[in-house]
Amino acid sequence: MSICLAGYVGTVALTALGLKKTEQENIPAVAVMGAAFFTASLIHFRIGVTSVHLTLLGLTAIILGVKAIPAILAGLFFQAVLFQHGGISTLGVNAMIMMTSALFCHYSFTLLIKGKHNKSLYISFVAGGVTLLTVLLATVMTSSLLILSGDEFKGLALLFSVSNGTLALIEGVLTGIIINRLLKIKPEMVLS
């Protein structure tokens, strides 16, 4: 319960930061892009005999920057409300982890591509790498919180880490491909 509460407190703080950085006139754009990211994350990928669907956390952070924070919150809210994924009590913790990871992704991407805006292959690799690290960071945070919740959650934390490790790799590759293509057809989406 204390972790759930801490999650909500952290989420409120990060949301306040995200909303402060979101200009009033950008609100429709953030919402529309947020909806698209949310929808795109419903696409299933076939990997061998199984299929997975992604979070698109890295891609959202790279394109929306700090404005990704309210978009992530809206996405998680509708995931809980419309599709009953996850509970409302864990919404705070999930949101806080995703928002922190998104900020990490945005700032490291911006820092690494500074002054290299004409090197599209380099930017794509950075996007892929940063996304991989972002998903891993989110995984480590979730697993740590699970372990902190009690020894009985250790098994769950291990299962979660293993499955998300593979997801991080797929997500990194996919983000790299999408950013590479975006740089050719709509560079302002990545470099603005």
Place this chain on the structure above:
Amino acid sequence: MKKAPIQFWDYRWKLVSLVILIFAIAYTGKPAAMISGLAFSLLLTFFTGTNPGEAVKNLKTPLYLLLFMSPFIILTPGRELLWQLPVVKIYRESLDLLFTILLKSTSIILIFNALLYKADLTRLMQAMKTVGIPGKLISILISTYRYIFLYRKDLVKLSIAAKLRAHSKRRGFSHLLTSADIMLTLLVRSYEQSERVQAAMVMRGYRGEFYFAEKFKSKFSDKIISLVVLMAATGIILMENLC
């Protein structure tokens, strides 16, 4: 169509009292408090006229997930050994955990179902605004809600177009590439549309906040129902601390 009793409950009172109840149940850990929470959420489902079929449908996904996770939970080592089978050991702590997750998630989903049953999401968001959620966030939620449906429709069309060209037969990296292209199309379209939507809203005097035409009017019965729910929440918390 006849309205269910829950639909007459003022959105603001419903939102505040049910969210408090959810947190009260999330706080519990002792069997008596958890069972009381489940009993009250079942009563709520029954008295508010919430469709039980819908509740069961909503419960299906988390229960499947729990079923999938249960072997891992059961096999988690603990301190008090209950049974020792030839290969595996079952501990009391792991069974307690399974029982806790099952009871709490079922109760919370039932309450969540009552909160959203046949609810007008715009009214719900208006209620969120009146209880102090920032206007900017409400604006984002309202617009996101509208465009999620639009893009889901788009996604279905794009997926059908891909399937008609044997996309489903592809595996591995080539499947990933095609899916990346579908995603890319969706994102570029949405980026262009986001600029038009923004212009259309500014053209109609939008300055970053949604205003609502309807006003909330609470009745005496709204307050009574909320009081009952809040008393139940208090009872559950007391049971957790005193039992």
Place this chain on the structure above:
Amino acid sequence: MLNIDNISFAYPGGNPILKEINLTLVKGENTALVGPNGSGKTTLFLLCCGILKEQAGKIEVDGKFIQHKKFNSKISYLFQSPDDQLFSSTIFDDVAFGPLNMGVEKKDIHGIVREALKRVNSEKLSDKSSFHLSGGEKRIAAIASLLSMNPEVLLFDEPTANLDSRNKRKVIELIQCMDETLFISSHDLEFLLETCGRVIVIDEGRIVADGPIREIMSDEELMKRHGLEKPHSLIPHQERHHY
């Protein structure tokens, strides 16, 4: 009513799309804007309502200059796709959106929305969600969402695109009853013949013809030169072909 004075515009890194455009729309008159794809019709509309910023010249509506991204209640723009315009969960909310942003009292909103929907003969759409409307209904609802703000000049961008004949007829009848100043861009020349008295032909960013619609559209040579076709209804029938 709408005065465009020496407007020029080029998108970043592109060639000039509009070159020294001068024109005046007369109050209450319907004017058509025609030209081949990429001739600058939509750009001109976006400049007229302040979505784009003019690089040279000025635009005024009823004596007031248009400012970039500043709301001006005297002019409204109907987007090509109604999905860019309808973002609320019900048509009522969408039609009420503009007046609420303009600060209209909540008690007056219902009357304004009812009146706007009545003008487009679609009161029954009020409680419907835009997800469940046909293309024609969406278009009509989008027009109502502009009428509720009581603008004096309306810019319609391809109002009959993707509409079947029945819905197209509805839009024609609606426009014929409107007393606002309308500026309509369309590739559907027969539709323009039925709704407008004046036409402006634009090609490669310049106005190449301006005058009575029947006279200009009858000039086969002029129409061909600018990538257009003389409307079928203006071609004199040599022999009976309707049996």
